[in-house]
Amino acid sequence: MTTRQTLLATVLPLALLSTSAMADLSTTVTLASDYTFNGVSQTQNDPAIQGSLDYAFADSGMYVGTWASNVDFGEGTDIEWDAYFGNYVELNSALSVDYGIAYYSYHGEGHSSDGNYPEVYTKFGYASSLGQTELNFWYSWDYFGSGAGHVISMLAHTFEIAPNHAIRASFDISNSLDGDKYTWDGSDKSYNHYRIAYY
Incomplete structure (x- = not known):
């Protein structure tokens, strides 16, 4: 089992631009000092420029979007481009x-596209006077194109410390369902990560 932590990490990017051409369409452009995923740098600790385009279907709760960033996985892989479709229900x-x-x-x-993979997700939220609590799950049946099933489970809580200022604590566990096809750090089927972030 591998454990990694990110403590007191500010998640504010170096620069962030957000526009809304209409009520249901939104875009963002972010310049970040590093692109990390569950505590693992996707850019070899180098800066990243990222952008998103999202459209929400009126009051239905359904949405569709795309997100892109530069990455550095070696062997010529330099762009990640994601797409997603979901439904948010209160x-x-x-x-x-x-x-x-x-x-x-x-x-x-080279073989950049060999790492492509689909993923389904479900995120539960609970709002109270103490803040926002989340229980989130992600599942892929072909994680990073390895053919292995993979599950990420996360428990998180966000609480406001002042107007427009909040702290978010999260703990997530990543599990490979086939250690012969995908492992963390070359040998571990599971990977734990926790983070305390200031927004």
């Missing part, structure tokens, strides 16, 4: 669920 004033499917694609030279 069950009542406190409970919500967000579920959907995403597709991660990688571009560059």
Whole structure:
């Protein structure tokens, strides 16, 4: 089992631009000092420029979007481009669920596309006077094109410390369902990561 932590990490990017051409369409452009996924740098600790385009279908809760970033996996893979479709439902004033499917694609030279993979997700939310609690799950049946099933489970809580300022604590566990096809750090089927972030 591999464990990695990110403590007191500010997740504010170096620069962030957000526009909304209409109520249901939004875009972002982010310049970040590093692109990390569950504590693992996707850019060899180098800066990243990232952008997204999202469209929400009126009040239905359904949405579709795309997101892209530069990456550095070696061997010529230098772009990640994702697409997703989901549905957000407020069950009542406190409970919500967000579920959907995403597709991660990688571009560059050589065999970049070999790492492409689909993923389904379900995210439960609970809002209270103490903040926002989340229980999130992601599942892929072909993680990074390895042919292995893979599950990520996350428990997180966000609480406001001042207007427009919050702290988010999260803990997630990644599990490969086939250690012969995919492992973390070459030998571990599971990987734990926790983070305390300031927004």
